[in-house]
Amino acid sequence: MTSVAEQTTSRPEAKPQPSRSARGLAWARRAPLMPALVFMIIVTQLPFVATLVISFMNWNAYYPDEVGFAGFDNFKRVFTDVNMRDAVLTTIWLTAGVVIISLLLGLGIALLLDRRFRGRGAVRTMMIAPFLVVPVAAALLWKHALYNPEYGLFNGAITWVWKLFGSDHPPQPDWISNMPLWAVIFALVWQWTPFMMLILLAGLQGRPLDVIEAARIDGANGWQIFRSMTLPHLRQYLELGALLGSIYIVQNFDAVFTITSGGLGTANLPYTIYQIFYQAHDYGRASAAAVIVVLGTIIIATFALRTVSSLFKQEAGR
Numbered sequence: 001m002t003s004v005a006e007q008t009t010s011r012p013e014a015k016p017q018p019s020r021s022a023r024g025l026a027w028a029r030r031a032p033l034m035p036a037l038v039f040m041i042i043v044t045q046l047p048f049v050a051t052l053v054i055s056f057m058n059w060n061a062y063y064p065d066e067v068g069f070a071g072f073d074n075f076k077r078v079f080t081d082v083n084m085r086d087a088v089l090t091t092i093w094l095t096a097g098v099v100i101i102s103l104l105l106g107l108g109i110a111l112l113l114d115r116r117f118r119g120r121g122a123v124r125t126m127m128i129a130p131f132l133v134v135p136v137a138a139a140l141l142w143k144h145a146l147y148n149p150e151y152g153l154f155n156g157a158i159t160w161v162w163k164l165f166g167s168d169h170p171p172q173p174d175w176i177s178n179m180p181l182w183a184v185i186f187a188l189v190w191q192w193t194p195f196m197m198l199i200l201l202a203g204l205q206g207r208p209l210d211v212i213e214a215a216r217i218d219g220a221n222g223w224q225i226f227r228s229m230t231l232p233h234l235r236q237y238l239e240l241g242a243l244l245g246s247i248y249i250v251q252n253f254d255a256v257f258t259i260t261s262g263g264l265g266t267a268n269l270p271y272t273i274y275q276i277f278y279q280a281h282d283y284g285r286a287s288a289a290a291v292i293v294v295l296g297t298i299i300i301a302t303f304a305l306r307t308v309s310s311l312f313k314q315e316a317g318r
Helices: 004-010 020-055 073-080 082-113 120-132 135-146 153-164 180-204 209-217 222-250 254-260 269-279 283-317
Strands: none
Touching: 020 283, 073 283, 082 120, 082 180, 082 222, 082 269, 120 180, 135 153, 135 180, 135 254, 180 222, 180 254, 209 222, 222 283, 254 269, 269 283
8 A cells, every 4th residue: 555645746736727917918818809709700600590590480471470480391391392402403513513624724724824934923913813803793794795695705706717717607606595504604614713723823832842853853754743743742732722612612693693593504502592582582491491501511611621721730740
């Protein structure tokens, strides 16, 4: 048996408690952030809580006397509604098309802008410009200045090319009517390619140049270096671009509303929620659909945050 003295000495020492002055200093540092925190809670969390509450209610403005608790009926209607399933498929095709094409174009542009040439800074600034355009303005630009069958730039270019070959009756396709979903995709690709390019360009500038130079000395050509060194290095940046792009494009409303008004099979989830809320005035079902979209976005954002944290750990370990 151990003695009382040995038991006393074997106990772990108690951690020193922070003094009152240290606690006061910590609160003094956090106090200036409290108004911003309260503001963010009011602006972001309270509306979501209200939406969550309404999603469990039977609330339609056309039937004000039938307002009451509906349980999970609104969520069941969302998952069994044919129009909602079509909207989900449209959202998947729209998001996948924009993300994949934007990533490929952004990768090609980033590889070109990673090279040294005169005026590279000005070219980079011009390439970023489409991403800075207001989404509604960009959609209006594509709808009227490019897609319009009478005075649009695309049909004007076709007319000019056909006249060069001596034809006086060039085709004048109605781009939005002939390919409505692709019309929305191309407009979004134009706007999101600079975003992908910025992420991939940052990844390219973090490559170990000494290893690449050693590979060139050993006889590796450009394609071998890109396939075996550059592309593996950019894998996480590609994942980050795809995840962040998916988060924002899933929620896109401006392009669909402005270019096609949700017609011709282009109604995605945000536009369908808008129709349910503002046209059908079914607030409960619209709120349930919005909650489902938010939960899906949170899942994607979780993977994006993990990718960002892994990138930061890699940068800190160098």
